[in-house]
Amino acid sequence: MKVLVAVKRVVDYNVKVRVKSDGSGVDIANVKMSMNPFDEIGVEEAIRLREAGVASEIVAVSLGSAQCQETLRTALAMGADRAILVETDVELQPLAVAKLLRAVVEREQPGLAILGKQAIDDDANQTGQMLAALLGWPQATFASKLTVSGDRAEVVREVDGGLETLALPLPAVMTTDLRLNEPRYVTLPNIMKAKKKPLDVLRADALGVDIAPRLSTLRVEEPAKRQAGAKVADIKELVARLRTEAKVI
């Protein structure tokens, strides 16, 4: 079975982004970029499926500017077999990403598409569900455990009150949650090897998909800042102030 994994290039999770003073967006010039952490988990899961003899080939896909090639090289260094960049300089919103991924899925015919549950830049949490809908495939979001047997999958997923188990036929879309696995580190020899693995570039406009943004951002602001309060000397002072000053207990 072929497994397709989507990997998004995002601002590294350790960076605290700054809002531009003109309110037009956040300043990401010269900021460290990395693979979306949920997508690292996706790549890791695909590799484990191959190691278990379930997956035969892992195709990593990224959509966006030419720089996404770096993200794809990371996926290849982790262990993906080949990579596809769908290149465009148009701002991609989740619906457009889902439509482009559908076109890639139709060409590649994977048995499973793995996406992250959420990109940590737009915090949208949409693309996997949209892709599943567009393909008419079943979905298993927020996965914390995956078992594949033949043409069926069992997925344990994180829900608001705990865990839920789904049984679903393949092909399907799965989105990863934090507890699915712990991604491996890339090693130097594997980074070298990854340079020789195939990376195809498709132009987004060659896929015949409407990717025009539907949402326009009018302004981006910094949220109201919380002021640091006071340090209290001991528990007695804490309780007294919560009772008489804050009046919350």
Add this chain to the structure above:
Amino acid sequence: MGILVIAEHEDGVLKPSTLNTVTAAGRIGADVTVLVAAAETAAICTTLARVAGVSRVLAAEAPYYARPTAENLAALVLSIARDYTHVLAPATNFGKNFMPRVAALLDVAQLSDISAVVDADTFVRPIYAGNALATVRSADAIKVITVRATAFDAAGEGGAAAIEPLAPVADSGQTAVTGRNLTRSERPELTAARIIVSGGRGMGNGENFRILEALADRLGAAVGASRAAVDAGFVPNDYQVGQTGKVVAPDLYIAVGISGAIQHLAGMKDSKVIVAINKDAEAPIFQVADYGLVADLFQAVPELTGELSA
């Protein structure tokens, strides 16, 4: 052409997140319909019919709506969505699961996790773990929206809505829910609690959470956690507060042994009063705490519980 809200419920009881979503819907327009999909809808519909601001309640009943899959819920919503200008659901794992399917099948964008309504086309939503707030306008004919419950008050009582049946859509037969393992607790639900006591990696292990539970019981509080505490297996996944966990905004949030990473702050920094207990005076959590205590939690927490009992 009104606004459609999809009700969230569990075990025949309406979830409070639905009431916050009704308030958000009311900020967009006056004609609010709420859809209930359940195996038995009567009790939930009766509750909803009395909610202020609700003009109509639709009841779709089928055995497979007891634990609805995203496929089945999306198909049901799609069967009526074109009669509305806006479709809203809470931005909980419930809403996040099926709403993007609805949006894709309508060929519209989704607005995720809105925290304010500017006008019928324009909404505010946090991005980058809440480090920025984007004001976003949609050009689509139907707006599919998930709502950050903590940003809107719960709708109160005082309504007298009509309840009407809605035909279910046939089971897709694709996905089956074969098991559920829910965390049972006598304590209040995290997202609806007035007080939350949260523990982080500093708790050391799951056993030690008992001292937090004792404090929570004294305060009538819910118990939450950081991702590190969940990943380490101290507590179940549904305790996680943060950018990729639950968003909470209680009157009082007590962070114990939590450093205050941006991903954690994203889920709790709108709490009214924040207390931090941490042995590291430099921990970033103190930058957002109204009251900070630099102390070893294993002494401070039992002492706090004792002081409250005194």
